[in-house]
Amino acid sequence: MSAFRKLSSLPAPVRWAAPPVALLGGVALLLGAWSVPGDVAPPQPKAAEAGYCEALDKALPDAVLGHRRTDPSPASPYTAAWGSSPRTVLRCGIARPGYLDDDPFSRAPEVNDVQWGMSSDGAGGYRFVTTLRKAYVEVTVPKGAYPNYADPLSELTDAIKATIPTGL
Known part of the structure; x- marks a missing residue:
């Protein structure tokens, strides 16, 4: 069964929500990749x-x-x-x-x-x-x-x- 058929077999509200959810997920991944890494191991000085x-x-x-x-x-x-x-x-x-x-x-x-x-x-x-x-x-x-x-x-x-x- 093709991906299009699987998608068309879903209820309409799910089909309508799928593109915005995928877009938001992509944006979240990009923002995560661009974020500043927070962790820096502090030294343990004498x-x-x-x-x-x-x-x-x-x-x-x-x-x-x-x-x-x-x-x-x-x-x-x-x-x-x-x-x-x-x-x-x-x-x-x-x-x-x-x-x-x-x-x-x-x-x-x-x-x-x-x-x-x-x-x-x-x-x-x-x-x-x-x-x-x-x-x-x-x-x-x-x-x-x-x-x-x-x-x-x-x-x-x-x-x-x-x-x-x-x-x-």
């Missing part, structure tokens, strides 16, 4: 780092280059985000990334007296991690979020300098 990260969270800007702060879930003083899609994510108190062992200064930008290690995120964007600070701060900048991938770092460095001292 006790000494946690205090620095909590102070940083309070000092972070409400906007980065026109992108409003919209923190990820679950709520944590160790994570922050700006923008919607794509969005820039900051995580404070992460473990030291292994790529810093591979000559961390070979591709490391220095922005406003804060040194950053850098690696690709595997999707066309970049991960930056502070170096030479008492806590590691990671900033993930997705492809297309800004004209220059390092642009948001300048907006974050004052808060980092004010709350996370230099040293290892």
Whole structure:
């Protein structure tokens, strides 16, 4: 039996409702695909780092280059985000990334007296991690979020300098 015959054998109200229901379902799928992913695993910093990260969270800007702060879930003083899609994510108190062992200064930008290690995120964007600070701060900048991938770092460095001292 063809799909048309199956559909025509249904009562008229069901046949009339089928196209709008299918359309709404398609719209719901599209909106779900375009929504901002909410989950960002918060780091578990050591006790000494946690205090620095909590102070940083309070000092972070409400906007980065026109992108409003919209923190990820679950709520944590160790994570922050700006923008919607794509969005820039900051995580404070992460473990030291292994790529810093591979000559961390070979591709490391220095922005406003804060040194950053850098690696690709595997999707066309970049991960930056502070170096030479008492806590590691990671900033993930997705492809297309800004004209220059390092642009948001300048907006974050004052808060980092004010709350996370230099040293290892």
